[in-house]
Amino acid sequence: MSLPRIEDLYDGLSLDQRLSRASTTVRTLIDRTLDGGVLDVDESMTLLESTGDDVLALIAAADAVRKTDVGDDVTYVVNRNVNFTNVCFVGCRFCAFKRQRGESEAYTHPVETILAKVQEAVDLGATEICMQGGINPAMAPFTYRDLLIAIKRAFPAIHMHAFSPMEIMYGARRTAMSHADYLAMLKSHGLDTIPGTAAEILDDEVREILSHKKVDVRTWVDIITTAHRLGIPSTATIMYGHVETPRHVAAHLRLIRDLQSETGGFTEFVPLRFIHADTEMHRDGLVNDPPPKGMYDLRMYACCRLILRGAIDNLQTSWVKINHDLAQLSLNAGCNDFGGTLMEESISREAGADAGEYTPVAEIHRLVRGVGRRPVERTTLYKKLDPTEGSTTRENATAADCAGGRSRGGEVLARPHHVH
């Protein structure tokens, strides 16, 4: 049996009716999650491999769980991605963002340029800067610390969401510091939270295929848990749709769940579809053509909501990866967060994503209201902001406010979709 069609979502059936049409096995597992139970890896795999009416039941259940656990508000954060360099020696085969030193499109922004980008974001009401870059061997050992110092000196109130575990590993190596000492140093200079990127699939055999120089699972876990213990929360991510199997996804979700039980430091979970086009993996035939966007993605979101229930409440859709229409639909498949506003989101664009680099706040509001929900601006740490302030003025900004390909007002900045 195959995946159902998107149109099947609109047949007006209730959750009970959908459950009655599901297979006994899947209905039993869904019932368990509805009662607050936790699935093991084999059971999670069963959900991840669902087809036909089982998928429609999963989506309806994920929507119900979302409503019960976090309500109907759809949150978003006004932020800006700053990719300070695209020079990288790591060579991940799924990455179309990286450039070699000396390539015509290689860049490393001077601090003045970065500060100007932050200023632009602050002028537009951004509360967060999400800063990541390539792993540039030419950088000075304390570059990451010095960037934080420069930004926080000029903008003490901005939330710095920066540096993936890969960058933390590299920075610690370059400075000959332990992960704990390095993270503590960054925190003392203004690091607030870190992106839980560079996770891809937390399985070393898969990682070897994706990028054999990448931070390994043990080190990723060490950096994330060390950060959490130091009071530096992080997001959690998964990159799906490449060489992984349902078992890899199920085990990844289990690991994230277990880490959350241990530290409580994850703020949200973000499933990121792998964008095939323009990547070495696709060119070299390591991955087939991607499955069509649609039910394949909604099944993933719904499974994440159910499998992570009780551990991580916030499930973020990724409009950059799956486009606006599908991101809107994902709000009925378990998601409660629309991510962020994005003035520059070059990672997915370089790999062939076509959703653009920004979504005006007005557009997010339109998409959210289009499914009968209330858009609410939040901080990085999910504090809801007064809807009568801030976003109301940003809501009036449109894409027409953008100048020269850069937003001039109200863009919705995507959450860090940098995958390294």
Ligand code: SF4
């Ligand atoms: S994903 Fe990150 S670490 Fe990997 S090649 Fe791209 S920029 Fe470098």
